[in-house]
Amino acid sequence: MINLNKLVAKISDSEAEILRVLWDTNDELPIAEIRKKLEQTSTWESSTIKTLLRRLCEKGVVVATQKEVFYYRSLVSEVEYSEYNTQSLIDRLFAGSAKNLVASLLGSKKLNETDIEELRSLFKVGDRSERDS
Template sequence: MSKIVSKITDSEVEVMRVLWEAGCELPLADIRRTLEEKSKWETSTIKTLLRRLCEKGVVLATKRDVFYYKPLVSESEYNEYTTQNLIDRLYAGSAKNLIASLLGSKKLDNTDIEELRALFKVGERDE
């Protein structure tokens, strides 16, 4: 699965987000309508992106009156893979180094830090 997810382009992720947010199969017209609000893509571009996602095996197209599309990869699976890939590439696999970088660059405010502390405490109880 990770090889497939790694080949999803940024533009294709925008299409995937529409499918993930819907939570159900969508016809092209609905996908197009949503993407036209967010981007200036032509219908042909959207069809090309959907075709590529189907070829990669991350979206399934089902023909009825019209084609309906549904994601075969969940948003959480995609996010988990891309987060791990980021940590591996930039921080040599160390999530601790990622957090240290965020703290050092002041990207986290006090509220964020307190929320992370609470998450760490919950994790300690689960062990």
């Protein structure tokens, strides 16, 4: 069984940019398409993109399938990647306490009134689903 946490922990920020392209299309892509999509957000050379894709394949996060050219597909979903990074942040900065994260956001004025109301609604929905179970 693949340890997803180990795989995701090894993804660099640059590699995550490559993954975002794959996640956005939700399909396998040839390097030419990946390069075309990255041109909008980066100035990376083709060799840099190839290196990042090779590293992602070596890490077991992306798979390459050879057809007329290599096609790349992510083996890790954006949700899995986000959940791991969120939990990692909470563990590192807030000793595993999501409550302390929210308190920090509230205390630092990073959330506006609209954000706070949306969170209240989310918490209420969570309460209802637990009570109804």
